[in-house]
Amino acid sequence: MIKATPLILILLVGCTRTEHKERKTGLFDNDLTRFLEHFQKIENGKTNLNDLGVLGFDLRAHNIELIEGVDAFKTIYGPEAFRNIDPSKMREMLADFNRYKLIRIPYRNIVTVEDRFYFSTKEEIKTGDDVNLSMVIMDNQTVIYHAVQHLKINEREVDYAFAQGLLDIFEDLVTPTKAIKDLVEKWKE
Numbered sequence: 001m002i003k004a005t006p007l008i009l010i011l012l013v014g015c016t017r018t019e020h021k022e023r024k025t026g027l028f029d030n031d032l033t034r035f036l037e038h039f040q041k042i043e044n045g046k047t048n049l050n051d052l053g054v055l056g057f058d059l060r061a062h063n064i065e066l067i068e069g070v071d072a073f074k075t076i077y078g079p080e081a082f083r084n085i086d087p088s089k090m091r092e093m094l095a096d097f098n099r100y101k102l103i104r105i106p107y108r109n110i111v112t113v114e115d116r117f118y119f120s121t122k123e124e125i126k127t128g129d130d131v132n133l134s135m136v137i138m139d140n141q142t143v144i145y146h147a148v149q150h151l152k153i154n155e156r157e158v159d160y161a162f163a164q165g166l167l168d169i170f171e172d173l174v175t176p177t178k179a180i181k182d183l184v185e186k187w188k189e
Contacts, residue, residue, distance in 0.1 A: 016115050021128075023108040025061045032107055032129055039133050039148060047143045052135075057105075065104040070094070072102035072136070099139050107131040110153055126155045 028034040038055050041047075052059065059066065067075050074082070085093065110128035115121075129152055136145040 016113065018114075019112040021108060021110045021112075023063055023106045025063045025105055025107070027058065027061055027105070028056060030107075030109075032109070032131065035107060035133075036131075036148065036150075039146070042135070042143055042146045044144055044146060045142060048141050049137065052143070059103060063106055065102075065106070067102040067104070069098040069100065072100050073097055075102055076136070101137045101140070103135045103137065105133040105135075107133075122159045124155075124157045126153055128153050 024030045028038060038057070041055055042052070047055075049059075070082075108128070108130050110126060110130060112124065112126045114124045116123075129150065131151070132149045134145075134147050134149070135143050138144045
């Protein structure tokens with residue numbers, strides 16, 4: 001009975017793993033509600049770089065991505081946008097492309113909690129926000145386009161499999177031995 005006690009304990013217990021993915025700028029004390037409220041105050045064709053500063057957007061803050069010219073267009077429209085352009089007109093178009101800047105401001109705060117009960121169940125809960133704010137600025141002056149991509153994450157996944165946790169543990173223990181055995185068998189052939 002004493003030898004079986006560790007096995008019984010493993011069957012009855014489990015473990016919890018928590019993963020936290022975040023990407024923040026420090027703007028608005030990383031408060032997503034304030035962040036989005038201030039972003040909604042931007043007006044296309046009216047808001048300029050000075051106004052962005054007044055609204056609280058420090059474009060030199062951590063994790064803000066600034067993409068200029070052709071790279072900005074490739075990011076927005078994809079490389080396919082340049083496939084049908086007449087090469088003889090490319091020189092003229094480069095001057096126009098260089099008038100544009102794309103500014104992307106990320107906000108990510110996602111928590112994943114995984115509970116595993118070794119005998120039969122694995123439950124994973126993922127919650128949080130994944131937000132990307134984009135602004136296109138023309139001639140270093142005026143915001144001509146801005147958009148919010150907000151993915152609200154609230155997922156729950158439960159997997160049931162009889163003794164799956166134990167099988168995973170045993171597989172981890174046995175796999176190196178099995179791999180060596182398989183290799184030896186292949187050499188014999």
